[in-house]
Every structure is written in structure tokens, then in C-alpha cells.
Amino acid sequence: MNENKKGTLYLVPTPIGNLEDMTYRAVRVLGEVDAIAAEDTRHTGILLKHFDISKPLISYHEHNKTEKGTAIIDMLLEGKDIACVSDAGMPAISDPGADLVAKAIDADLEVVPLPGPNAALTALIASNLDTKQFTFVGFLPKRGKHRNEVLQLMAKQTGTLLFYEAPHRLEEVLFDMYKVFGNRPITIARELTKKFQTFMRSDLASICKDVTQITYKGEFVLVVGGVETGTNTEVVTDEPVSYEEEVTKLIAGGMAKKEAIREVAKRFGVSRRDVYNLVERQ
Numbered sequence: 001m002n003e004n005k006k007g008t009l010y011l012v013p014t015p016i017g018n019l020e021d022m023t024y025r026a027v028r029v030l031g032e033v034d035a036i037a038a039e040d041t042r043h044t045g046i047l048l049k050h051f052d053i054s055k056p057l058i059s060y061h062e063h064n065k066t067e068k069g070t071a072i073i074d075m076l077l078e079g080k081d082i083a084c085v086s087d088a089g090m091p092a093i094s095d096p097g098a099d100l101v102a103k104a105i106d107a108d109l110e111v112v113p114l115p116g117p118n119a120a121l122t123a124l125i126a127s128n129l130d131t132k133q134f135t136f137v138g139f140l141p142k143r144g145k146h147r148n149e150v151l152q153l154m155a156k157q158t159g160t161l162l163f164y165e166a167p168h169r170l171e172e173v174l175f176d177m178y179k180v181f182g183n184r185p186i187t188i189a190r191e192l193t194k195k196f197q198t199f200m201r202s203d204l205a206s207i208c209k210d211v212t213q214i215t216y217k218g219e220f221v222l223v224v225g226g227v228e229t230g231t232n233t234e235v236v237t238d239e240p241v242s243y244e245e246e247v248t249k250l251i252a253g254g255m256a257k258k259e260a261i262r263e264v265a266k267r268f269g270v271s272r273r274d275v276y277n278l279v280e281r282q
Helices: 024-032 039-052 067-079 097-106 119-125 145-152 165-183 204-209 243-252 258-270 272-280
Strands: 008-011 034-039 057-058 082-085 110-113 135-140 158-167 185-190 198-201 220-224
Touching: 008 067, 008 097, 024 082, 034 039, 034 067, 057 067, 067 082, 067 097, 067 145, 082 097, 097 110, 119 135, 119 158, 119 185, 119 220, 135 145, 145 165, 158 165, 165 204, 165 220, 165 258, 185 204, 198 204, 243 258, 243 272, 258 272
Parallel strands: 008 082, 008 110, 034 057, 034 082, 135 158
Antiparallel strands: 158 220, 185 198, 185 220
């Protein structure tokens, strides 16, 4: 694919849901390289089969990126062309491909990026929020303390904020955002480009007042207004909080009682035993 003795690292975006978003150029490059570095070889194997591409796959992910990254660089130095793909979307965005790019540049290798699907920008342009200035944050830390530290840093940012989040952490993250940011406009984009794609355009106060309106399945992009759009607030609602009612809502949504008590205690920063005692008195 090139006349140099060294190989080229191609960064090839893949569909985030709809296979029709695969570009002609991406299909051609994947068919011409010597090997493909994939975050999940089984997932990428399905994609390659769909487009009738047969190439060696190299497992390259967060847990083996140091060892496999060195091996891939050696292959490139030997003159082999390698494509790097993510499970879905743009490689090197919230993805170990970023490490491979750094290694390739340090080794004076050519890196060729291809344009293509990206979940954050796809959500942004349909969010009805500012597209002139925005900050991509990606996935927040899993632990509440570290997550709040990042949110505090983002709280003063002007322009739209873009986050990725998993369904099992979404509710907790939304409440943390509301506590740190105050009330701001938010668009929750779910399952982008897929059959059940949805956009929920609202604000953090309304969402946190009734979290049962969200379908907690699939992949999420959170598009949140910047500091200039916010309204400061101290509590989730203007009315006194009823822990019993909050637990009842979660149970009605399918959550086990013990888990619901734990979630409410975490959400409002109170003792789990206090919530348990109030609920048991009902």
C-alpha cells in the first residue's frame, strides 16, 4: 500500500450500529492491509465477514496494549501495513488505539487516519445544544469520589460537554452531574444509528426528578450544556426528600429492595441503615 520500507498504521473507523455507515475507503483499506489490530477479534470478525474480508486479526485491547503494541510496532517496522479498529466508532477515542498511535509516531512511522462514524459528534449535532464550542470528556471514572473530581473540573467549562456512559452507572452519574453542575440542559442519546435510537432532550432537574423515564439499555452519549446554560441548585427537588418514596419508585422499576435502599442512600449521601429503618417502618 506504500512504497516505503516501513509499514503504515491505518486508523479505520467502524460503524457504531448501522453497517451501512461503513465507508468504501474503510472496506478497501481493511482488505489491503497485512493484518488488523482489533479491540475484540470476535466482534471485528463479524464485521469482516459481512464485507467478505479475510485478514489476520491481532487482539489489541486495554489489558494487553503494552505487550501487543510493541509487537505491532515491530511488524510495522518490518514493512507490514496494519489497520487499527475499535469495537465501534473512531479508534483512539476512549480507546487503547491512542497508545498505538503514540508508539507509531515515536518510531517515526506513518499514521493515516480515515474519517468515519463517531458517537459523540453524532449525538452532538442532533442535541439542539451549542455545536460551536464543545469538550469531549468520554467515560467518567467509575468511583464516585474520582468521578466528582472530574465533574468539578468540567463544571466551569463553557460550551457543550460530551460524555459516554454505561447503562448500569447512568442514573448515579446523572445525579452526580446535577449535584455538581446544578440544572442544565441535557440530551441523552441512546443506541445511536440502531433500531431503537432515541434522543431525550430535557434538563438535569427534570431527569433526576423522574429517572424511570429512561430506558436503561444499550449505549449512551450524554450531551450537557456548558456553565453558561446552568442554574445553580442545592437539592434534587424543591420538596423534602422522601427516601421511602424513592425506594418504592426503584422497586417499581424492577430493582431489588436491598439494592434500591443502597442506591437511595448513595444518591442522597445518607446512611444505608437510616434509609432501611425508614422503609421498614412503612
